[in-house]
Amino acid sequence: xxxxxxxxxxxxxxxxxxxxxxxxxxxxxxxxxxxxxxxxxxxxxxxxxxxxxxxxxxxxxxxxxxxxxxxxxxxxxxxxxxxxxxxxxxxxxxxxxxxxxxxxxxx
Amino acid sequence: xxxxxxxxxxxxxxxxxxxxxxxxxxxxxxxxxxxxxxxxxxxxxxxxxxxxxxxxxxxxxxxxxxxxxxxxxxxxxxxxxxxxxxxxxxxxxxxxxxxxxxxxxxxxxxxxxxxxxxxx
Numbered sequence: 001x002x003x004x005x006x007x008x009x010x011x012x013x014x015x016x017x018x019x020x021x022x023x024x025x026x027x028x029x030x031x032x033x034x035x036x037x038x039x040x041x042x043x044x045x046x047x048x049x050x051x052x053x054x055x056x057x058x059x060x061x062x063x064x065x066x067x068x069x070x071x072x073x074x075x076x077x078x079x080x081x082x083x084x085x086x087x088x089x090x091x092x093x094x095x096x097x098x099x100x101x102x103x104x105x106x107x
Numbered sequence: 108x109x110x111x112x113x114x115x116x117x118x119x120x121x122x123x124x125x126x127x128x129x130x131x132x133x134x135x136x137x138x139x140x141x142x143x144x145x146x147x148x149x150x151x152x153x154x155x156x157x158x159x160x161x162x163x164x165x166x167x168x169x170x171x172x173x174x175x176x177x178x179x180x181x182x183x184x185x186x187x188x189x190x191x192x193x194x195x196x197x198x199x200x201x202x203x204x205x206x207x208x209x210x211x212x213x214x215x216x217x218x219x220x221x222x223x224x225x226x227x
Contacts, residue, residue: 034213034214038152044144044152045217049207087151089152095168096154096157098144
């Protein structure tokens, strides 16, 4: 199975901050990565697919990049509604494994 | 956004089985992948498996192989996930999720989740 790691596991940030979350795959996976946001007690929400394509309806403050083994999710200006846990997931090969998540909370 | 509607919460005894359903609206059910993802309390997301209904070839994570069955009924636009030999470690919220394009596994839409509690 492909292992997905994320860093940091948690971070504290202020409204208006630029935040970057990193996801690393244990082997090359081209651009087969997606990013999700999850708030407590809610279903995940799809943000990014194919490493850098923004899901419809998702604000442009979210962006994704990367290819191969290293990927990033960036939030350009953190807003109160962005405090949540973020997960990456690889779709290169079965099983489609998730990263352990990065919790973003208020500083 | 496509609304996937899942069946309600379940309480099960250890050793029993649970079957969770996921209904998709519209006439595009057959060509879109349905994944099943679970989340234990306080834990992260875990992909269990999925199916593209028109292909009818489910894929399972090795961890669940032999204990899970994922099926799809095209006539009712409903996907099912059955998990057998339940243990306390299977207590979790189970989500179905639909691919964003025909035959794409990239998830776009999620169900509301179904809480399965395994307790004696």
